[in-house]
Amino acid sequence: MSSTKAPVSTTKFRVAIVGAGLGGLLLALFLQKYSTDIDVDIYESAAKLAELGAGIGVWPRIAGTRDSAEMALYYRKADEPEEVDVRAIEPALLTFRRSDLQAVLVKHLQAADRIFYSKRLAAYVEPKAGSLDPIVLQFKDGTTATCDLLVGSDGIRSAVRRTMFSELADAAKDNGDSEQAAKLRSMIDPVWSGQVAYRGVVPVDKLEGSAFTDIDKPVIFIGKNKNVISYPISRGEAVNIAAFVRTPGGEGTTYEGPWVTECTGPEVAEKFEGWSSGIQDLLKAMDKPLDWAVHTVRELPTNVSGRVALIGDAAHAMTPHQGSGAGQAIEDGFILATILSHPSVKLSNVSKALKIHDELRRSFAHGVQLASQQNADLYHLYRLGWEHITAAQSSKGDYPREMLDAIGDELESAMRWALHGSILEDQQKALKLLEQL
Numbered sequence: 001m002s003s004t005k006a007p008v009s010t011t012k013f014r015v016a017i018v019g020a021g022l023g024g025l026l027l028a029l030f031l032q033k034y035s036t037d038i039d040v041d042i043y044e045s046a047a048k049l050a051e052l053g054a055g056i057g058v059w060p061r062i063a064g065t066r067d068s069a070e071m072a073l074y075y076r077k078a079d080e081p082e083e084v085d086v087r088a089i090e091p092a093l094l095t096f097r098r099s100d101l102q103a104v105l106v107k108h109l110q111a112a113d114r115i116f117y118s119k120r121l122a123a124y125v126e127p128k129a130g131s132l133d134p135i136v137l138q139f140k141d142g143t144t145a146t147c148d149l150l151v152g153s154d155g156i157r158s159a160v161r162r163t164m165f166s167e168l169a170d171a172a173k174d175n176g177d178s179e180q181a182a183k184l185r186s187m188i189d190p191v192w193s194g195q196v197a198y199r200g201v202v203p204v205d206k207l208e209g210s211a212f213t214d215i216d217k218p219v220i221f222i223g224k225n226k227n228v229i230s231y232p233i234s235r236g237e238a239v240n241i242a243a244f245v246r247t248p249g250g251e252g253t254t255y256e257g258p259w260v261t262e263c264t265g266p267e268v269a270e271k272f273e274g275w276s277s278g279i280q281d282l283l284k285a286m287d288k289p290l291d292w293a294v295h296t297v298r299e300l301p302t303n304v305s306g307r308v309a310l311i312g313d314a315a316h317a318m319t320p321h322q323g324s325g326a327g328q329a330i331e332d333g334f335i336l337a338t339i340l341s342h343p344s345v346k347l348s349n350v351s352k353a354l355k356i357h358d359e360l361r362r363s364f365a366h367g368v369q370l371a372s373q374q375n376a377d378l379y380h381l382y383r384l385g386w387e388h389i390t391a392a393q394s395s396k397g398d399y400p401r402e403m404l405d406a407i408g409d410e411l412e413s414a415m416r417w418a419l420h421g422s423i424l425e426d427q428q429k430a431l432k433l434l435e436q437l
């Protein structure tokens, strides 16, 4: 007589990733690479994958050492016809088109058939502490799904962050700490950075014969309350552009109007009236640029709660002046996959393991967030209290050479800080901490 045994499940837990942006897709890919016993489902609100935005740059601490070009830094002096060359800053970013990376990720993701589209998370319900019952995901369309571990990679307006911080605020209120409850609640919504970015891509042939000549290298132009960054993408076939305009005093306020709208190149060029003909030509050449109100997430006291974790912009959306928001999403995905796939991590101790992720990643990402803000203040000649400069010079953006040198020094050291260490060193730290789990 033959006995039929129920098949033994080899799955140690089921992970739901909410949001198929760069952070969510990379986490899924790393989990696929490092583990065979974790099931992954990805829920994405959009009907299909579409990358908003154009180029992206990441730092060598993720991309590895390479012969990177220098970044040229120019200063726009008020009432001068040409920008002043400040210095070269090294090393530069590894730059590429976002949609190219996304296509590669989906191609290599065996779990691609486990991406569920048009699934917008509304909220989740996690069982009480100590229970290992599944977490229930509630979608806007009225359907539900379950998982053992939930990762919110659902971007700056994260629904996972909303539920997590509403729960934490309710718990603080129940403990009689209404001040803390209000503080936690204030972290749910993103805040405006005071900056609008105009983003677009221009094929290089469109710039032939134009006054813009820095086609083949990353360049930053800085000036009073404005800056422009451009760099080559798609193997030099196109130039990615982001032009920023700052509203002094706007940081931390609420932005009125839609966050992203379409505009035209000539409209963007008008905002930079008086800048050189090179900048004018570059901006005018942008086809349907996006007018993008840049928002950030306030510093969160935690990125994990129970069996739920936030990664990428959901955890630490930042201004892009350290060139690293997506880079931080990538680092989060890599470290989290390293931790979850480790043999010592099981459903019973996964919430403890998530704290290792939080310890390793949260303060680093927050440091990048702060550095990016400081860079913006340098780019926009915005910092108050600089010596050797009069109020009139400051308000006009008329900076003496020694100030420009000081700005160049600070920017270079900020960029070098971002290079500090490598993601592989952080992986080793994670493995060491896992030994004590």
Ligand SMILES: Cc1cc2nc3c(=O)[nH]c(=O)nc-3n(C[C@H](O)[C@H](O)[C@H](O)COP(=O)(O)OP(=O)(O)OC[C@H]3O[C@@H](n4cnc5c(N)ncnc54)[C@H](O)[C@@H]3O)c2cc1C
Pocket (backbone or CB within 6 Å): 018, 019, 020, 021, 022, 023, 024, 043, 044, 045, 046, 053, 055, 056, 057, 058, 119, 120, 121, 122, 153, 154, 155, 156, 157, 158, 159, 197, 199, 242, 292, 294, 311, 312, 313, 314, 317, 318, 320, 323, 324, 325, 326, 327, 328, 329
């Ligand atoms: C002007 C500008 C320039 C930038 N330049 C750079 C740069 O050069 N280098 C760099 O590293 N970073 C840059 N960034 C930052 C970078 O774009 C982000 O940090 C990065 O895209 C974050 O990735 P993510 O996966 O966390 O979130 P996202 O890319 O925002 O992905 C979130 C995903 O979640 C989905 N989603 C949202 N809500 C829900 C829901 N409720 N349910 C299900 N799915 C949901 C969305 O549709 C989306 O697919 C820039 C940002 C801006 C604004």
